[in-house]
Amino acid sequence: xxxxxxxxxxxxxxxxxxxxxxxxxxxxxxxxxxxxxxxxxxxxxxxxxxxxxxxxxxxxxxxxxxxxxxxxxxxxxxxxxxxxxxxxxxxxxxxxxxxxxxxxxxxxxxxxxxxxxxxxxxxxxxxxxxxxxxxxxxxxxxxxxxxxxxxxxxxxxxxxxxxxxxxxxxxxxxxxxxxxxxxxxxxxxxxxxxxxxxxxxxxxxxxxxxxxxxxxxxxxxxxxxxxxxxxxxxxxxxxxxxxxxxxxxxxxxxxxxxxxxxxxxxxxxxxxxxxxxxxxxxxxxxxxxxxxxxxxxxxxxxxxxxxxxxxxxxxxxxxxxxxxxxxxxxxxxxxxxxxxxxxxxxxxxxxxxxxxxxxxxxxxxxxxxxxxxxxxxxxxxxxxxxxxxxxxxxxxxxxxxxxxxxxxxxxxxxxxxxxxxxxxxxxxxxxxxxxxxxxxxxxxxxxxxxxxxxxxxxxxxxxxxxxxxxxxxxxxxxxxxxxxxxx
Numbered sequence: 183x184x185x186x187x188x189x190x191x192x193x194x195x196x197x198x199x200x201x202x203x204x205x206x207x208x209x210x211x212x213x214x215x216x217x218x219x220x221x222x223x224x225x226x227x228x229x230x231x232x233x234x235x236x237x238x239x240x241x242x243x244x245x246x247x248x249x250x251x252x253x254x255x256x257x258x259x260x261x262x263x264x265x266x267x268x269x270x271x272x273x274x275x276x277x278x279x280x281x282x283x284x285x286x287x288x289x290x291x292x293x294x295x296x297x298x299x300x301x302x303x304x305x306x307x308x309x310x311x312x313x314x315x316x317x318x319x320x321x322x323x324x325x326x327x328x329x330x331x332x333x334x335x336x337x338x339x340x341x342x343x344x345x346x347x348x349x350x351x352x353x354x355x356x357x358x359x360x361x362x363x364x365x366x367x368x369x370x371x372x373x374x375x376x377x378x379x380x381x382x383x384x385x386x387x388x389x390x391x392x393x394x395x396x397x398x399x400x401x402x403x404x405x406x407x408x409x410x411x412x413x414x415x416x417x418x419x420x421x422x423x424x425x426x427x428x429x430x431x432x433x434x435x436x437x438x439x440x441x442x443x444x445x446x447x448x449x450x451x452x453x454x455x456x457x458x459x460x461x462x463x464x465x466x467x468x469x470x471x472x473x474x475x476x477x478x479x480x481x482x483x484x485x486x487x488x489x490x491x492x493x494x495x496x497x498x499x500x501x502x503x504x505x506x507x508x509x510x511x512x513x514x515x516x517x518x519x520x521x522x523x524x525x526x527x528x529x530x531x532x533x534x535x536x537x538x539x540x541x542x543x544x545x546x547x548x549x550x551x552x553x554x555x556x557x558x559x560x561x562x563x564x565x566x567x568x569x570x571x572x573x574x575x576x577x578x579x580x581x582x583x584x585x586x587x588x589x590x591x592x593x594x595x596x597x598x599x600x601x602x603x604x605x606x607x608x609x610x611x612x613x614x615x616x617x618x619x620x621x622x623x624x625x626x627x628x629x630x631x632x633x634x635x636x637x638x639x640x641x642x643x644x645x646x647x648x649x650x651x652x653x654x655x656x657x658x659x660x661x662x663x664x665x666x667x668x669x
Contacts, residue, residue: 201322204270212318220321229338235286237493238344240404244284244397249296249303251393255363257303258378259284259394260371261292270324274452278370279585280394282494285343289333291350293374298362307343308350311336353377365390395592398584400606405584406640408495409608412450413638413649415489416497419445420653423485424667427477427505435459435473442487450489454496455587458486461505465632466616468577479506482513484632494585498610499650500636507664509657512627516615517657520633523547523613524655527579531611531639531646535603541579544613548575551615557624574617574624580610583638605643612636 203209235241248257261277277288285294291310296303312335313320313327321328336347354377357364364381366374367390375382401409419442423430430437438459446453456471464470465484477483483505488497502517504510509517527544546562549571553560558570565571582589582598589608590598614634617624638649654663 201317201319203322212322217318220318221315224315227332228335232338232341234344235342237286237404238342240402241284241286242344243402245294245296245305246302247397248284248393252365252390253302254298255365256298256360257294257296257390258357258364258366258374259294259296260367260374261287261290262370263372264290264325276452276494278367279398279494280367280391281370283394283398283585285345286493287339287343288494291371293350293353293371294345295353295357305345307339307345307347308353309334309336309339309347310351311349357381367391367394391592392594395590396594396597398590399582399593399597399601400604401584401608401640402606405495406606406608408491408493409497409583409638409640410649412454412489412491412495412497413499414652415445415449415491416487416499417650417653418449419487419489420485420499420501421667424503424664427483427668430461430477431479431505433477435461435464435475435477438477438483438485439473442485446489451492451494452490454488454490454498458484458500460484460486460632463619463630463632465502465634466618466630467632468616477505480510481505482631482633484634486634486636488587496583496585496587497638497650498583498587498612498636499638499653500612500634501653501655501660502633502635503660503664507668508661513631513633514657516617516628516631517633517635519548519551520613520615520635521655521657522551523579524611524635524637527611527613528637528639528646528648531603531609531641533603533605533641533643533645537599537601537603540609540611544579544611545571545575548613548615557628573621574615575613576616577612577614579613580636580639583608583610603641605641607641608649609639609641610636611639 259281261281264272264275267273275290281294282288285307287307289309293308295306295308310333312333320326327333339347354373357377364378365386366378366382368375368387422441422445423438426441439457442457443453458470459473460470461475461477461483462481464475465482482502484502486500488499490496523544526547527540530540530543549562549565552558552571552574553562553565558565612634616632617628619630621629635655640647640649654660
């Protein structure tokens, strides 16, 4: 018997516990008359003219690849559950990348199950059905549709995602009785994991997670389109920020963060990660997300931000901008060095190249500049061998990009960092130089200056394409662009 066949809905018991009410709610209960009134008088809202989601063909192909990798095994991929922010409020839900990648669905509590057949697997997506009108769930429960919005019916979901849909509330019990080898993506749904606790092993589950991470290394055409969409919105978000720098000067970095967030929410799902709006010496803190500092003319603004599309693909772009529109001589010298390093890194991105090549190329340029400026003793080969440049460069020069800002993070080292670039891979190239405000090893005028330039680079058949090329990078072009945007 399959899991789907095991999931036979039960008739609600009259002794079933009533839906839990708030302890200090203003209504002590529901009268029989009101309950009866709320059961009837509602129009049929079933959606019967739905079309499959745009990526349905791609998600089907991804499931087929997963099926081929693990023949004869039941595979369980949860979306995850709502997480409490405080008391009875929850964080905004974001489905697990593995689940969204394979289904296109983004709702909480969903679970994709691939059941082995004689040939391949049969996929079922388990979801919460529309909230019940008979027992009052739709208006009494905190997650009922009159409180948080209408869910798709299981029939609607089946049409949208191209996968038969069943009621997830019965899945844990059915999985507990299932036999045969099982793998689950861990860390998202404790109830599903508990149901499988005696059927899975950490090693086998990790193999599933690693495969799904490596499957995302090469993007299909749909994914490339979504990444370009995310980048295009991000470019507009940077323009928005430049237009209001005077308001940020009057308030704080929060104005910059809020301005970019507005673009992300209007054109996408969210920001892909916490926006880094780092002015002045805050630019030397790699992940400055407090964004509560002053924005002062004469200093630099390091803005690292990305819009996430409605399908979860995110851009990741950084520009370092002179707040008053013009670089000082020293700021320009440091900025141009980072630009030269980025140019070397981007040139190294091409099919057949080692993944590490772009990092090594950029780091060599930065090491050369540091030796040239007398900040570290050469020769350059010695500096690179000992990693001495890292005092001021700090981080790696890039990472894979996709549905996570640091995408494919669970991939094997030999497939990622020690791997070879292929067409369809998308990565960031983002060298930087950071002279901390308290660094006594550099001249005083360097202290507190941080510069990073980051672009999203797609590996193509004959080289690469800079998805974020619409945003100027060269120092003179940045100044001209800022002047034109400000009008």
